Amino acid sequence: MRVQVRSGDSFWHYSRLFMVPLNLIIDSNPTINPSALQIGQEVQIPGFIVQKYTLKKGDTFWKLSEARHLSVDALLLLNQNVNPNQLQAGQSINIPQRVITPFINGKKPYNFKALTADIANLKSVFPFIQVNNIGKSVLGKPIQEIRLGKGTKKVHFNASFHANEWITSGILMALLNHFLLSLTNAKPIRGLSTMPLYQAVDLSIVPMVNPDGVDLVVNGPPAEVKEQVVSINRGSTDFTGWKANIRGVDLNNQFPAKWEVEKERKEEKAPAPRDFPGDAPLTEPETIAMANLARTRQFDRMLAFHTQGEEFYWGYEGLEPPESRVLAAEFARVSGYEPIQYIDSFAGYKDWFIKEFRRPGFTIELGSGINPLPLSQFDEIFEEVLGIYLAALYM
Known part of the structure; x- marks a missing residue:
């Protein structure tokens, strides 16, 4: 989440405002001198995203902050062009949203x-x-x-x-x-x-x-190398058994640690879906x-x-x-x-x-x-x- 520095702001204030460790804010802004913040400067706050919210009749920054366990100043920081005393129904504002649940979905064909x-x-x-x-x-x-x-x-x-x-x-x-x-x-x-x-x-x-x-196994062969990889795969278009890189070299048989032993005893002597250690x-x-x-x-x-x-x-x-x-x-x-x-x-x-x-x-x-x-x-x-x-x- 990005915020703009106001007069009197500091990384320490942002840390207290959003309850985020100070060192993570510092590390999120490696090109900024924490001791010399400039008004209008953009600062990244880790662990948050910005949500758009459409105001309803009777909404105030105080009510919105209370309902979301936020400081009113957090809303003021994200809405510096909004007059909190002149809110109108239908108006759009920014609300900081803490990210508390995982959002990486690795439980899918992961290409x-x-x-x-x-x-x-x-x-x-x-x-x-x-x-x-x-x-x-x-x-x-x-x-x-x-x-x-x-x-x-x-x-x-x-x-x-x-x-x-x-x-x-x-x-x-x-x-x-x-x-x-x-x-x-x-x-x-x-x-x-x-x-x-x-x-x-x-x-x-x-x-x-x-x-x-990985893309070959998950997506199938790309057009530019389809003929080549089908040939390496013994004419088959089923790549579920493919372990190698796209050239048919097994990457985990490629390192100089008794490579010669593996080269000699592997049955595969040319590019293959698996086990060919390269030349x-x-x-x-x-x-x-x-x-x-x-x-x-x-x-x-x-x-x-x-x-x-x-x-x-x-x-x-x-x-x-x-x-x-x-x-x-x-x-x-x-x-x-x-x-x-x-x-x-x-x-x-x-x-x-x-x-x-x-x-x-x-x-x-x-x-x-x-x-x-x-x-x-x-x-x-x-x-x-x-x-x-x-x-x-x-x-």
């Missing part, structure tokens, strides 16, 4: 269009988040990162490395929406206050690593973007959301630090998922992250069944991984 709209909506309501493009997919779609928090502990989540695991993107976005609402409304999640997490953590989220592949590691723009992000940001821990199995993998060749075991035990406790230290599968992002940085990395396999998982599992998966999300930030 790139849905993700982009949801990121824009989150940025509008919670302007203290940053949205960065870390690279582009094969077809030129931006690979988007959401970043927030003021701390030194760097935590990264990602989802939808694999195309038919698109439910992970909706889950991750719903988790973020839940967390952001907790911050602006000062409401704990499972008894845990989230503002200390915001202050302690620099959080990075890439909710859709493989947007071309060399890090050939695809999506994997290059994710590797560059980790190298640039130097995350302290990383969690990659996949499906399925209700388990997670946390080791690689004995290179994982002792901290990984502690985190794994807590993740298992809060989710009920089975922790598995080693698995005979390599060249994944988690493997490379552990190998490259000697820091905790995890592949979290959400839900159970056959991919794409049915949306009927969404709510259950959300509750299972909410504990993992919080523990990754807290511990």
